[in-house]
Amino acid sequence: PSFSRRPDIGERVRVSFEFFPPKTAEMETRLWDTVKRLEPLQPHFVSVTYGAGGSTRERTLRIVRRIIAETGLAPAAHLTCVDASRAEVDEVIASFLQAGVTRFVALRGDPSAGVGATYEPHPGGYTNGAELTAALQRQGATDISVSAYPEKHPESPDFATDIDMLKRKVDAGATRAITQFFFENDDYERYVERARRAGIYIPIVPGILPIENFRQVANFAGRTGATIPAWVAQRFEGLEEDRQTHALVSAAVAAEQVLDLVERGVEDFHFYTMNRAELSFAICHLIGVRPVEAAAVQPAAAAA
Ligand code: FAD
Numbered sequence: 001p002s003f004s005r006r007p008d009i010g011e012r013v014r015v016s017f018e019f020f021p022p023k024t025a026e027m028e029t030r031l032w033d034t035v036k037r038l039e040p041l042q043p044h045f046v047s048v049t050y051g052a053g054g055s056t057r058e059r060t061l062r063i064v065r066r067i068i069a070e071t072g073l074a075p076a077a078h079l080t081c082v083d084a085s086r087a088e089v090d091e092v093i094a095s096f097l098q099a100g101v102t103r104f105v106a107l108r109g110d111p112s113a114g115v116g117a118t119y120e121p122h123p124g125g126y127t128n129g130a131e132l133t134a135a136l137q138r139q140g141a142t143d144i145s146v147s148a149y150p151e152k153h154p155e156s157p158d159f160a161t162d163i164d165m166l167k168r169k170v171d172a173g174a175t176r177a178i179t180q181f182f183f184e185n186d187d188y189e190r191y192v193e194r195a196r197r198a199g200i201y202i203p204i205v206p207g208i209l210p211i212e213n214f215r216q217v218a219n220f221a222g223r224t225g226a227t228i229p230a231w232v233a234q235r236f237e238g239l240e241e242d243r244q245t246h247a248l249v250s251a252a253v254a255a256e257q258v259l260d261l262v263e264r265g266v267e268d269f270h271f272y273t274m275n276r277a278e279l280s281f282a283i284c285h286l287i288g289v290r291p292v293e294a295a296a297v298q299p300a301a302a303a304a
Contacts, residue, residue, distance in 0.1 A: 013287050016270045020049045021059035037277035040291035047076040065099050077101050080109030081132050085124040093139050103143040106132040130168040137173035148177035149225045150191040163198045178270045181209035183232050185260050209272040210254040210279035254283050
């Protein structure tokens, strides 16, 4: 591994963290503990997901507002086109902008009937991530991330169609793509090469999912356009009841993946934290992303 030989890595590596709006008071406490733990790592931004329908609209906005009020972090709000007219989506965008959010993650979303159902755009709504990206740009968003799928989106018949969709999002104003999680780094590298050949030059940031619970990840992976290779499944075999070993194996699997990506020249990482800090924090430590004391930051910030 490279980390002992490359103490300089942390200076180049940039990370971001993704959270989801909690549903209960207990989960809320866990989220803020996680945010506080990860904040000193000075992520480039932290993003807050957006659930199906309007149910999490208020929650996403509330979490993002609290991040602005109580932390020094730059929040990015996820937003989907699901079950909303253009006017309704534009209103949501306006309320985020009013709250001081300028970073967004623009998504089409999944059918509210559930993943696997055919996606039917709202009759008066934005139909996909590209149209939503254009709407965000029109309204003044300055930093727009979109999705990318190293194994292609399940609805894309082939990679050419998938890359074409990414190109449309870039042409509409996307400034960064964040990938669906994946475990085969070759898939990611091939996807980036395909994108570059198609004239897509925005950063394509790998989305890293530290496996908190293998059974859960295995259950939803297939529906999201991500597969679990047999070698990953084998590593978690027999560990369902053994949480401690599971956690150590998770850390090892994620560390191996991230360090290999660093070796391949990747400098930006997006972590799907699942609102838990430990694994993401440990992996950041390995790649040289360490807590920064607030006092130590000031002179550098002033000099910049
Ligand atoms: P798009 O990129 O718009 O389209 C996906 C695919 O659909 C295309 O690749 C293409 O195959 C097909 N397609 C779309 N439009 C057309 C067209 N006009 N013609 C032909 N084919 C078309 N979901 C949430 O609900 N909330 C979140 O906060 C959230 N955050 C996410 C963050 C990231 C980084 C990622 C990778 C995914 C996230 N998702 C989220 C999941 C996402 O909503 C689903 O994967 C959804 O199925 C596709 O949304 P998209 O924006 O990728 O779609």
